[in-house]
Amino acid sequence: MLSLILTILKIIGIIILVILGLLLLILLLVLFVPIRYRLRAEHGDAFMLDGGVSWLLHLVHGRVHIADQGNRIWFRILGYLVYDSTKEMRKPRTKDRAKHPIKEHKKVPREQQDFKTDGQDIKKTIEEDIKNESDIKITAEDDIKHESDIKPDIKHNEPQDDTTYKKSSTTRLKARVFAFYKRIKQKIKDFFKKLLNIKHKVSLIISFIRNEVNKEAFRLTFSSFIRLIKHILPTKLKSRLVFGTGDPCSTGQALGVLSILYSFYGDNIEITPDFENKVLKGKHFAKGRIRIWTILIIVIKLLLDERFKKFKTNYQRLKEEF
Secondary structure: OHHHHHHHHHHHHHHHHHHHHHHHHHHHHHHHOOEEEEEEEEEOOOOEEEEEEEEOOOOEEEEEEEEOOOEEEEEEEOOEEEEEOOOOOOOOOHHHHHHOOOOOOOOOOHHHHHHHHHHHHHHHHHHHHHHHHHHHHHHHHHHHHHHHHHHHHHHHHOOOOHHHHHHHHHHHHHHHHHHHHHHHHHHHHHHHHHHHHHHHHHHHHHHHHHOHHHHHHHHHHHHHHHHHHHHHOOOEEEEEEEEEEOOHHHHHHHHHHHHHHHHHHHHHEEEEEOOOOEEEEEEEEEEEEEOHHHHHHHHHHHHHOHHHHHHHHHHHHHHHHO
16 A cells, blocks of 8 residues: 555656656747747838748747738747638627527507507606696795895995995905915916926936946946847848938938948948939848847846946935935
8 A cells, every 4th residue: 555655656756847847848948949030021112021930940930921912910839820810700600699599579569559658648747747836836935035035135235435435446456456466476486496396306317317326327228238139130131222312411311320230230231322312122131039048148137236226226216306
């Protein structure tokens, strides 16, 4: 009996180890096996874009094709088509419709409908009569109340002297002028408070930027971002571009900006400016890979750096000040 229990525990342990080994293998594959992509595009007289993403020897594969003739997006896992944008949605089966039959309304005889309608009309007439009687009572009560309210006010309609009228008008005028003065004064105070608040915030931002720790954190973040971009950018690129804005000045400026790409890809890029016509034609091919492990290393190094931690603390204090 004891040997049987030990054998069962041994089998369970082997199964657990196999599962853990498979999970570790999958994790290592996800981290170290790169995701590869390629892109081909043509534009000018016609437009065409064809791109693909694959992982683990095309066991996971996706494609995108966009052209004037039509578009298609599809995705495969282990050769099985998971998604295809060109396939139509399946229509509901007749069996499903049979499960949920449409309810038919029973027809009511004409005589019953007329009797029902007459009963509703009589009920509605009685309700309207009751409502009218209640409205008449409420109106009469309001009239009596209104007369009682008017009677005490008759004493106040007695003629007043000119001096009393002038004094009341002067008092009202002074009150309006004083209220206007208070509003203007309050608005001026609020305006200066806003200016002081803006000045305080600007000084906080300037001191935050000039802080040496924050400067080093800025440099560290920028360098990490550049390394991340270099890793994601294509490792192979071929591009042939003919462009022109129709204006020689702006075409030259755009050419100066595009010439930065020569420092990354050299002779693989060919840019031909057209200083007379407005045109944009070209053929492009790009190929690259993205490794999850490399991205994690760049991000983790940045997050664990002491300068970046202090930068986050300073930024949190700046937000609290605001």
